[in-house]
Amino acid sequence: MKTEFSLAQLANPDIAEADKILRACVHCGFCTATCPTYVLLGDELDSPRGRIYLIKEMLEKDRPPTADVVKHIDRCLSCLACMTTCPSGVNYMHLVDQARVRIERDYSRPLPERALRAVLAFVLPRPGLFRAGMIMARLGRPLAALLPTPKNASATPTLLRRIKAMLALAPGSLPAPGPAAGSVFPAVGDKRGRVALLQGCAQQVLAPRINQAAINLLTRHGIEVVLVKDEQCCGALTHHLGQDGDALARARANIAVWQSEAEQGGLDAILVTASGCGTVIKDYGFMLREDREFAGPAARISALAKDITEYLVGIDLHPSSQQGDVTIAYHSACSLQHGQKITHAPKELLSKNGFVVKDVPESHLCCGSAGTYNILQPDIASRLRDRKIANIATVKPDMIAAGNIGCMVQIAGGTSVPVVHTIELLDWATGGPKPELKGPGLTRPALN
Numbered sequence: 001m002k003t004e005f006s007l008a009q010l011a012n013p014d015i016a017e018a019d020k021i022l023r024a025c026v027h028c029g030f031c032t033a034t035c036p037t038y039v040l041l042g043d044e045l046d047s048p049r050g051r052i053y054l055i056k057e058m059l060e061k062d063r064p065p066t067a068d069v070v071k072h073i074d075r076c077l078s079c080l081a082c083m084t085t086c087p088s089g090v091n092y093m094h095l096v097d098q099a100r101v102r103i104e105r106d107y108s109r110p111l112p113e114r115a116l117r118a119v120l121a122f123v124l125p126r127p128g129l130f131r132a133g134m135i136m137a138r139l140g141r142p143l144a145a146l147l148p149t150p151k152n153a154s155a156t157p158t159l160l161r162r163i164k165a166m167l168a169l170a171p172g173s174l175p176a177p178g179p180a181a182g183s184v185f186p187a188v189g190d191k192r193g194r195v196a197l198l199q200g201c202a203q204q205v206l207a208p209r210i211n212q213a214a215i216n217l218l219t220r221h222g223i224e225v226v227l228v229k230d231e232q233c234c235g236a237l238t239h240h241l242g243q244d245g246d247a248l249a250r251a252r253a254n255i256a257v258w259q260s261e262a263e264q265g266g267l268d269a270i271l272v273t274a275s276g277c278g279t280v281i282k283d284y285g286f287m288l289r290e291d292r293e294f295a296g297p298a299a300r301i302s303a304l305a306k307d308i309t310e311y312l313v314g315i316d317l318h319p320s321s322q323q324g325d326v327t328i329a330y331h332s333a334c335s336l337q338h339g340q341k342i343t344h345a346p347k348e349l350l351s352k353n354g355f356v357v358k359d360v361p362e363s364h365l366c367c368g369s370a371g372t373y374n375i376l377q378p379d380i381a382s383r384l385r386d387r388k389i390a391n392i393a394t395v396k397p398d399m400i401a402a403g404n405i406g407c408m409v410q411i412a413g414g415t416s417v418p419v420v421h422t423i424e425l426l427d428w429a430t431g432g433p434k435p436e437l438k439g440p441g442l443t444r445p446a447l448n
Ligand code: SF4
Pocket: 034, 035, 036, 037, 038, 046, 047, 048, 051, 075, 076, 077, 078, 079, 080, 081, 082, 083, 092
């Protein structure tokens, strides 16, 4: 694609990067076929190619984004299916990330929307506040059924519609908090390695059992696990809202504490059980590439970050075959399959450890979770969830496995089939307890 940035514009490293990305696009449109919003809405401006044109215009003209541009960029899930499909290697992720920052900086959203985004950005990354928010949302759930649901999924959602979606996501109850930051879990038997386990923010409130299963499995296989003190939210939530100041501050804080832990106790890896977080941590090196102090450490931390399944394929697990024949529909989270290109490891691990693993038709399409997307774009998100659940139903699973808490909550909102994390199944198969099949985020009636 021909671009027309001035030399002065190209002196800005972000614009130079955008120019490089835009020039790689050859307008072929292959990406449209796998873009969930194009598949649902059929509008070129809701396709990757359409959005690339909109972003090009916005950056080249260096003008504040229009409401129309914002509408189509906001509808993008950042699922990155387009990057998997693109034959030219267009890095849509870095382009849309930049567009979101520009929108946040130069576009004035209506006050109610600004307020909602500010609340989400403030509450979600703070587990204490998020827990309090979930309790309040649970109390407000009966009100959600009274709020209207518009028929037209392409309409811009109203604030009430978004509040209804937020209330619908609140679980019926919350589990007790998991282990505290700073805890170290020694290896059982001969020590073969030492890792940090990302504690996450929403996940540690909604489902601490996920990291507990990871700790059980790792220590049982000779890996010491540390929950690093003073670790923060990885920054993914605010990064995807275009609030880069907050996201970068969190990235720097995490890099500092992980680097210190690596220097003092040694770390073979920083393991992540929420793939949305893993994708962003693996991108810290890029996000901080212009930061003199942090560029080097950020690149090293990104290289240390691994999805838990990526790490486990390098370890000999000891299956106990206690679970019998259980058919698992494996839901491939977008952040794992498109963001991190991890497609085989989770399924291979599940199969090798005794599960019958079924691929889900249209597995490349997002379930509609996408961070805060199911709150900010609830109608598109609900349609994607229903489509995902219909596809999952065709393989008649006993359970659904996923590697990302956002997908787990989203899918559980529309099905009675238990939804569990891949690591819970692997823990079970290697001597751990059977995953709880009732509980927050596993089975919950849908409101939206
Ligand atoms: S990230 Fe997903 S929703 Fe956004 S343009 Fe690419 S395929 Fe479409």
